[in-house]
Amino acid sequence: MAASQFDLGRFSEPALLILISLVGVERHGYAMMEDIAAFSGVTMGPGTLYGALARLEKQRLIEAVPSNHRRQPYRLTPEGQRALERQLDAIHSVTSAGMKRLREANQERP
């Protein structure tokens, strides 16, 4: 996916957390907030959550699941799953490079 298609503006980090929260499971807004707080320690406000949700849905990375409840559950789309994999790969490359340099720096230190 081109970078421009995954341009989530100031919601890029919340969007990533939401995508991770929806891997393999359907969740509504509040459940996402609780899950994100549990696995990342990030307390996401409702305005931030829905700002990111709206962008992700607009980009068809997530979709609403038909429901009779007022609380609307969401799930990842196949495209969203691929986008998440790419994002995590990119983050992994950066963290690996960073860790490698740190190790080298520690080894060179007397």
Next chain:
Amino acid sequence: MNASWMLHLYPRAWRERYEDEFRAMLDGHPATPSDMLDILSGAVDAHLRPQVETSGGDPSPRDSRPTSPVQGRLAFFFAHVAFFMILNAVLFIINGLFTRDTWWAWYSLWGTAMVLVIHGGITFPWRSYFGAHLALYGVLNTGLVVINVNNGGPAWSVWTVVTLGVLLVTHGLLAFGRISLFRAHMLATALATLELLVVPLIVDDTVITSLVLNAAQLWVLVLAHWLVRFHRVSLFTAHLVTFIGMGTLLAFSNAIDDSGVLWVQYPLVAWGILLAAHAVLTTRRDRSTGSERASMMLGDLGARAKESPRKSRRRVLGFHAGSFVLGSIILVVLDLMDQASVWWAGWPIGVWLVVLAMHAGWVLMPRYLVGAHLVGWVAGSAALIQIDVITGGDRWWQWPVLWWGVIVALHLGTILPVRTTALGMHIAGAIALSVALFFANEWTGDPTWWWYPVAAIAFSVLMHFGWMLERQMARGGSAARR
């Protein structure tokens, strides 16, 4: 704390899609003050960068009533009218309470009226913006005449009234399709000739020879236009004819004046260099007919607001900037060779710089309206400063320039690619401006005046957001009633 009411702050399209589930989430879990701030931030972001498309997809019955562009433009225009009215009322109150000896608030009223007229021209386009030009003509000249009368001295405002009037009349005839571009040009030249002959007769009871020569120069331009339009001569030939005609008249003008200085050499040398450059750059003959060229020029005039290819516009701007640099160097060199005590090169370079800034604002600004605001501010401020200098005023220009600048800065804030909210940008801008005003006051050593504009800035920022809040709540209420 119940924060459901804050949903009214979101755009209508957003609410139609997410309101129910958002409300359900808020109903089950009361919001903290931090959550409310987050919701407010999300609402502002939803306005600045719409997250929900209003068409396409699977439209619900409510989706069939999106806010039309016309409604949006009207709301935007009348919001500005209201904002400027309140702003000016506050300024008049401050003026009346604290600095009654100088009624500087009139300048703000004048400046904002002109901004509104331009804005109105975009909102209510009438015959290719002829209506906007008509209204601007009235407002601008009213202000200039009042300044002229108040300051006394020569009746210079007659020139702006008549000159802009001539341009307005010909613009009107063009806009209403009554006349061709060439005939409009000829008519404007005829009226301008009349003006140059008659106005000095009325004002000073004399005929000024240099103005008669100016009129003749205008007819040289008509001749060049006629050659291009009806005789299919190349643009370079037309340029050469203009150079020869203008040069002859300038030489004659120099010969009969009493200055004793051969000043004609400077424009002729500079123009000659440009003409030579034109000759070198003209590698192929433009084979389009005169009428085709006239149509292109008319189309260009009528469609300035429409998008043209980005690369082309930037290339032309680059050419303009390069010409400015080259021309400025030539002017500075000529000025240095002249060894006169007056640094005259500053005037043409300054005027050219304003024009270049206008061009750059038009081309580079990501949004047409913001670019137009910036361009208007730069050009208008330069004109106001020049009028003040000519009339020996008391730096009154700082007020309209300041206020107009604040408004333009706020508009610029809406397009900056920063990751913050509009409220944050407004507050940051207000703080920065307040600090600048404070130091400007310290620097000039005037009596303490800085807190007047700072108080008004703070008030206007608060009022702007109060208005946004009110508008969104009103929209929410009407949507709920439907």
